[in-house]
Amino acid sequence: MSVFDPETIITRLRSRYDLSQSRDEFLHFKNPYETLIATILSAQTTDKCVNIVTKELFARYPDVFSLANAVLDDVEKIIHPTGFFHTKARNIIAASKLVATEFHGEIPDHMEDLVRLPGVGRKTANIVLDHAFSKTEGIAVDTHVRRISMRLGLTDNSEPNRIETDLTCIFPQYMWGEINGLFILHGRRVCTARRPSCSICNLSDICRYYRENCE
């Protein structure tokens, strides 16, 4: 058995984290429109914050067409607590306009199209595909996924695009969505940026970082 056996990694993380529970808050959005906007807003902030502002946002702008015609200033006021409010407000309005005009009001369900929307990078697109369409097309590389992948020794690259290539090569497609969520939870709770809790980590025996720093 290879030390990077995907089954080993996913099985051990599954035994530690309940993914269905932690995703609940994020999955409650009714349709792809809500999921897309909420995901764009969720950059660098918490789910709780996004849940609060989207309540008012979606009450006032229930679909792409209403948001496409929204006044920038009004949107900024509503989403202010999420941070980066100016950029985010411009982006969600511009993205709605693009969806309304070029995609007939339907949120695109493919990576190439989603990434064309302002404010949507590969990370956001992956989450929208996974949550709104159940079509995970890759592994969304955020800081947690990046840190864990490099510590375990799954990749030597530091650039997100290349890390994603390495990970999608190591893990079979049906694991992508789950690996994503599990790595993020593990990164927040155990494999933290500073002072990782290696003593309670059940991956330490196959971790390069642990071998080189903690043994």
Add this chain to the structure above:
DNA sequence: ATCCCGAGGG
């Protein structure tokens, strides 16, 4: 003080 379930631009 430091970090976050980022994106866009230089």
Add this chain to the structure above:
DNA sequence: CCCTCTGGAT
């Protein structure tokens, strides 16, 4: 590769 945009949580 670097920087900036922002607020909130810890």
